[in-house]
Amino acid sequence: MIYEVFRQEREGQPFQHGGSLEAPNLVFAEAYAREFYGRRDESFALWIVPRDAVREVREPYVADVFDRDYRRVDGYSLKVKLKEARERAGTAPAG
Amino acid sequence: MNAQELLRLADDELILGWRNSEWTGIAPFLEEDVAFSSIAQTEIGHARAWYELAAKELDTDADSLAFDREPDEYRCAPLVEMRMADDWARTIARHWLYETADRIRIQVLLNSIDREVAGLAEKIDREETYHRIHAEMWAERLRDEPAFRKAVEELWPYALGVLPEDQRSLLCEAVERDEGEAIERSGHTEDLRPLWEEMTMVRRSVPGASW
Numbered sequence: 674m675i676y677e678v679f680r681q682e683r684e685g686q687p688f689q690h691g692g693s694l695e696a697p698n699l700v701f702a703e704a705y706a707r708e709f710y711g712r713r714d715e716s717f718a719l720w721i722v723p724r725d726a727v728r729e730v731r732e733p734y735v736a737d738v739f740d741r742d743y744r745r746v747d748g749y750s751l752k753v754k755l756k757e758a759r760e761r762a763g764t765a766p767a768g
Numbered sequence: 769m770n771a772q773e774l775l776r777l778a779d780d781e782l783i784l785g786w787r788n789s790e791w792t793g794i795a796p797f798l799e800e801d802v803a804f805s806s807i808a809q810t811e812i813g814h815a816r817a818w819y820e821l822a823a824k825e826l827d828t829d830a831d832s833l834a835f836d837r838e839p840d841e842y843r844c845a846p847l848v849e850m851r852m853a854d855d856w857a858r859t860i861a862r863h864w865l866y867e868t869a870d871r872i873r874i875q876v877l878l879n880s881i882d883r884e885v886a887g888l889a890e891k892i893d894r895e896e897t898y899h900r901i902h903a904e905m906w907a908e909r910l911r912d913e914p915a916f917r918k919a920v921e922e923l924w925p926y927a928l929g930v931l932p933e934d935q936r937s938l939l940c941e942a943v944e945r946d947e948g949e950a951i952e953r954s955g956h957t958e959d960l961r962p963l964w965e966e967m968t969m970v971r972r973s974v975p976g977a978s979w
């Protein structure tokens with residue numbers, strides 16, 4: 674069985690995917706994960722998850738047909754508007 | 769602690785580390801290959817630490833103790849000498865019996881009045897924790913396999929011989945077996961000499977060289 678191992682480098686940090694390993698059961702997976710991701714004190718904690726338990730979702734967006742960029746925090750670019758405003762005020766940076 | 773006692777510990781760890789390292793590249797699957805090789809390497813590291821203590825008393829160095837003695841000068845238990853690199857069940861039976869015995873020995877050393885010995889035992893014990901987790905999980909997995917049971921039966925007298933007599937009852941308790949006859953450290957198995965030939969081959973090729 675394949676297990677995915679997530680590691681937390683320091684206390685309080687988010688867990689990040691470290692890699693995967695093959696083991697006959699969770700006890701073996703834990704021992705191998707300790708060896709591969711913990712032995713050199715490089716992880717504060719580990720999550721060991723059977724790959725089957727991970728639901729993978731491909732193309733996770735829902736149909737994005739209307740222009741609703743304004744709902745998104747990254748959707749409203751100030752760059753152009755700021756440039757225009759500066760030009761109007763005559764304070765545009767040189768170049 | 770006298771040098772002969774230290775040599776028993778060091779020789780056990782060196783020779784077993786060497787035997788376990790024979791699985792590097794041929795273990796049953798890759799994860800196990802990495803884990804078991806790593807265990808072999810830490811055993812050899814522990815041997816080095818014990819040799820260093822013994823070397824101070826004998827006014828020599830760890831390398832000379834590890835590689836420049838004749839085979840019959842080694843003080844290791846026959847259990848660690850046997851070549852098992854084609855038999856995983858037997859290897860695990862030895863690993864489990866040895867680690868269980870070693871734990872008992874280390875527990876005693878933790879209370880040694882020799883502070884250097886007690887300090888080193890504490891450091892080694894922390895790494896041995898991983899060896900025990902590994903040995904226990906495999907013993908549990910193979911417990912009902914006839915090949916494993918047969919190997920434990922065969923190796924039991926050798927396992928008793930790893931420990932001094934006054935510590936053997938603790939091993940019996942730990943693995944739930946009756947004591948019986950022990951195979952003592954007084955002699956060596958036939959497997960030691962070929963191991964020694966190979967282990968010291970490079971060192972002997974240029975005697976006295978500084979590497």
